Amino acid sequence: MKPWNVFKAFTAVLLLVQLSACSSLGVKPWERGILAKEEMALSSAPLDNRLDDHIYFSKEGSSGGRSFAGGGCGCN
Amino acid sequence: MQLKQLANISAALAAASCALLGQPAQAGTVLDDWQFNSAILLYNETDRVSAGEAILTARADFGDDKYLNLGLVVDALTGASATGAVSQPYVQSFTRPSGRGSYDVAPGDTPLDDTFHDTRVQLDANWEQPFAQNWRVSGGGHVSKEYDYLSISLNGSVARDFNQKNTTLSLGLALSHDTVSPEGGIASAFAPMLLRSNFDDDGSYQTAFDATRDRAEDTKDTVDLLLGLTQVINRNWLMQFNYSLSMADGYMTDPFKLVSVVNSNGEVQQNLYENRPDKRTKHSLYWQNKLHLSGSYLDASYRYMWDDWELTSHTADLKWRLPVGGGWYAEPQLRYYQQSAAEFYMPFMLQTDPRPQFASADYRIGKMNTYTLGAKFGTKLAAGNELSFRIALYQQNPQNDGVAAPGVLADIDLYEKVTAISAQVSYSF
Numbered sequence: 001m002k003p004w005n006v007f008k009a010f011t012a013v014l015l016l017v018q019l020s021a022c023s024s025l026g027v028k029p030w031e032r033g034i035l036a037k038e039e040m041a042l043s044s045a046p047l048d049n050r051l052d053d054h055i056y057f058s059k060e061g062s063s064g065g066r067s068f069a070g071g072g073c074g075c076n
Numbered sequence: 077m078q079l080k081q082l083a084n085i086s087a088a089l090a091a092a093s094c095a096l097l098g099q100p101a102q103a104g105t106v107l108d109d110w111q112f113n114s115a116i117l118l119y120n121e122t123d124r125v126s127a128g129e130a131i132l133t134a135r136a137d138f139g140d141d142k143y144l145n146l147g148l149v150v151d152a153l154t155g156a157s158a159t160g161a162v163s164q165p166y167v168q169s170f171t172r173p174s175g176r177g178s179y180d181v182a183p184g185d186t187p188l189d190d191t192f193h194d195t196r197v198q199l200d201a202n203w204e205q206p207f208a209q210n211w212r213v214s215g216g217g218h219v220s221k222e223y224d225y226l227s228i229s230l231n232g233s234v235a236r237d238f239n240q241k242n243t244t245l246s247l248g249l250a251l252s253h254d255t256v257s258p259e260g261g262i263a264s265a266f267a268p269m270l271l272r273s274n275f276d277d278d279g280s281y282q283t284a285f286d287a288t289r290d291r292a293e294d295t296k297d298t299v300d301l302l303l304g305l306t307q308v309i310n311r312n313w314l315m316q317f318n319y320s321l322s323m324a325d326g327y328m329t330d331p332f333k334l335v336s337v338v339n340s341n342g343e344v345q346q347n348l349y350e351n352r353p354d355k356r357t358k359h360s361l362y363w364q365n366k367l368h369l370s371g372s373y374l375d376a377s378y379r380y381m382w383d384d385w386e387l388t389s390h391t392a393d394l395k396w397r398l399p400v401g402g403g404w405y406a407e408p409q410l411r412y413y414q415q416s417a418a419e420f421y422m423p424f425m426l427q428t429d430p431r432p433q434f435a436s437a438d439y440r441i442g443k444m445n446t447y448t449l450g451a452k453f454g455t456k457l458a459a460g461n462e463l464s465f466r467i468a469l470y471q472q473n474p475q476n477d478g479v480a481a482p483g484v485l486a487d488i489d490l491y492e493k494v495t496a497i498s499a500q501v502s503y504s505f
Contacts, residue, residue, distance in 0.1 A: 026242030065362035065379040068300040
């Protein structure tokens with residue numbers, strides 16, 4: 001099997017698994033133990049994200065995605 | 077002594093009034109309801125920019141899920157930044173952006189303007205609260221001020237939970253107004269960079285310099301829209317999808333950047349101030365996964381961005397937090413970024429070609445890939461305070477987008493790599 005075919009097969013399997021799981025997406029309120037941990041927050045290190053976004057905003061041609069792309073600074 | 081007695085009396089009175097009201101007396105102070113996060117970052121590029129940045133944020137809990145978030149950022153920048161002009165096999169002279177003074181660049185060296193010194197202060201505030209069952213709103217603003225730049229923005233968002241809070245839809249809007257007022261004013265589009273040495277006296281040089289300047293300052297307005305979907309997949313998997321739209325209208329040229337005009341032998345005939353379009357519409361799709369994997373936490377995200385400058389980019393970001401014993405965790409971090417060039421990017425202009433409407437030789441909007449390799453180490457201290465250290469290596473690899481370099485430019489590195497190291501200490505209390 002060529003690598004590309006392996007990739008296609010893997011993607012197809014992944015999609016099937018996803019579809020079959022769709023009916024049971026989500027958890028009951030008493031199953032939130034792990035999800036409630038701060039490590040699982042979408043922005044678990046907000047200052048790191050802010051500092052990173054500022055560097056990449058100044059050094060690359062893209063910004064935003066996670067949060068507003070906005071104006072901000074005349075950074076060099 | 078009297079003060080202490082008074083304090084004791086007021087404490088006794090407070091306790092008594094609590095008892096009367098049937099409430100348990102609180103021993104804490106007002107500060108117990110505040111959570112502070114602080115960080116200091118040092119960033120250093122080899123032979124180029126150095127920056128230091130300090131952040132302090134505070135989150136006050138007003139009860140009933142109402143929060144006030146405040147932030148203060150101070151950063152200082154110094155060092156040299158690529159001007160966009162091409163390197164040459166001989167010494168080149170450049171006038172500083174202010175028009176006062178000049179600097180020389182050695183043969184074979186990428187022209188860097190080493191006069192950047194800037195300090196920026198940013199303040200932000202944001203209020204968030206629920207406003208009906210399953211609905212939350214937030215609103216805020218920020219002001220960022222540096223010597224030649226001012227940015228003011230307002231933002232608001234609304235979020236609705238569905239499906240026992242397993243699904244959240246959110247919509248955000250931000251409006252920004254930026255003002256840039258560079259030292260020496262704003263050069264008109266493609267104004268030539270003049271050299272004092274080509275003029276007989278200061279007066280005639282100053283008159284010619286002033287004629288290249290259009291206005292003292294200019295502005296940019298940006299509207300950002302952010303549509304988000306958060307979905308709990310299972311006990312160990314949380315997913316986020318964002319679509320964002322950013323529409324900017326106004327001055328987006330970098331007032332310090334140049335484009336070299338070269339002859340058929342690659343020799344610079346003139347350096348012109350760059351000119352970018354005054355409109356830009358960016359779109360991005362962002363997909364983030366948070367996964368719990370047998371005691372470790374994986375944060376994996378991907379962003380695809382495209383805009384009407386024809387710059388497209390892919391960003392993949394991985395952070396994997398692993399417990400390492402003794403209450404510490406280690407978090408390897410890896411980021412890969414790849415962008416195509418904006419349609420008006422050109423490393424230089426050929427003298428024989430017609431002058432384009434827009435042009436920039438700023439490598440940051442040229443074809444490029446970058447990667448970041450980092451590691452973070454952190455621990456929880458007594459009373460829930462958290463301390464962490466982070467180091468990262470950031471590598472930028474600008475690339476040739478199929479441009480043939482004529483004559484002397486063929487032997488010159490027009491796409492110089494940039495390496496930066498950053499170190500960060502964070503403390504939450």
